[in-house]
Amino acid sequence: MILIFDSGVGGLSIAKEIRSRLPKAELHYLMDSAYFPYGIRDDAVLQQRIVQLCQLACEQLPVKLLVVACNTASTLALTALRAVLPIPVVGVVPAIKPAALHSKSGHIGLLATPATVSRSYTNGLIDNFAAHCQVSRLGTTALVELAEQWLSQPEPDESSFRQQLEQQLSPWLATQPQLDTVVLGCTHFPVLRPLLEKLWPGIHWIDSGAAIARRVEHLLLQQEHSGNGGLFLYRTGNGPVPAGLQRYWQNGDPCCWPNANWLLALDASNP
Template sequence: MYNCSVKQPVILVIDSGIGGLSIYLEIRNMLPHVRYLYFFDNKGFPYGERSEQFIVDRMIAIISAILKHHVLDLIIVACNTASIVALSMLRKVFLCRIIGVFPAVKLAVQLTRNKIIGLLGTCITVKHKYILALVNKYARDCNFLFLGSSSLVTIAERKKFGDIVSRSFLRSILIPWLELFNPPDTVILGCTHFLFLKDELQELFPNGTQLIDSSRYIASYVAKLMHDIIDTKYCGIIQKNVMYCSVMTDEMLKSMSFINSYGFSSLEVIFM
């Protein structure tokens, strides 16, 4: 005997681009019966080159606009930069439960063998006081290296829309670490976009280098948060997943097969 729910749970995933799809896929694998809304702010992309105030204002505007159309059970800020900069303010502004994504510092400390850890992220992420405090708290016994790059974010974004990834260009970005006598044996992918470059990055780093991220941890955490909501059988109409963007372009219109491949039935614009 089971209880029958008349409301399908709804999760909103937000990022500046397609990086958050890596988080979405992990969560959908654990929670397939939830309705997913995905918003990518292609007009504001990339956040790593924006001011902190811009990101906060942008996040508030996006969530406010979406709440005019949907009742949400959970919001996931699937962007390390936006989470670090804006999450605390978003929780003050909105009543809906909101979680963020952060670099897997504690996991890296557990996994490193040579005590040299690299954090690969946007320039905002790797320089932010929150990250420095996190490293100081959990990784005092480790040598922490920081490398910020907005170019990697753009490369990952372009890859998902069909561009070929230049290994030589990737190598030029990673040179500060690759030329070290003792390079990091554990590298934190501190941007959700970088998960789409994991194979290319793995090729460039020395054999045995561990590339880690927080996507599976986030998915497990979301599953626990949603347990009370999805612990009933949904009896209503199954709503389709929808992807939103902040500006419609010709490229977006030509990308429907890509969008459909991730389980979204349509692409729509949310005006703010």
């Protein structure tokens, strides 16, 4: 059993990659909807909450591995989670290294949240793996909201979403004519990748999902993955179930929302 944690629906992009490599693994997905978006929260408060939530989940579910499918949560709580949990914990970082290797022009972009593009760990990734490249950064929370909206609707108006993406990204991309590779540095952004590829087919959009799935497969190599898979979803707060989730998942996996009374301890906290 694999537990995947994120502030919202973005980590489902990681879950899809894991499912493609481990088709029979049981996936449990926990989204902290009550505190979404994480970008407006205090770091110290977030770190404590992330650790508490993941500990509660691991106490109540027979979890073999935890994936922190959120860049913000990974940078804030990965070390603390590894210190308190007796299972492997996999985090997410922007795919700077593969982007630098893929780019032919030597000019790559980093599209992430404002916090991620400015964090010291991001600077370290660029220094270590992309020092030979020109790296243009754009921090945005608008695309996080767009991804949530995309999965909140059973049949979203694609033209409307494409227009909003153009409004958000065209001014930035217009000033970067040599840019040929863009890192989707937030796990929400791959949800919108099909639209991005239609709008800007000349750009290679790259994320960490496949690399995370390979890492999970490696760590669980010796463990049994029998069963029928399944995607079990949990959320804090009282928000609506994303109406477009089954459309996004697509592969026929059963999706269900179990009764998760163990979350009530943190649901009582005011976001």
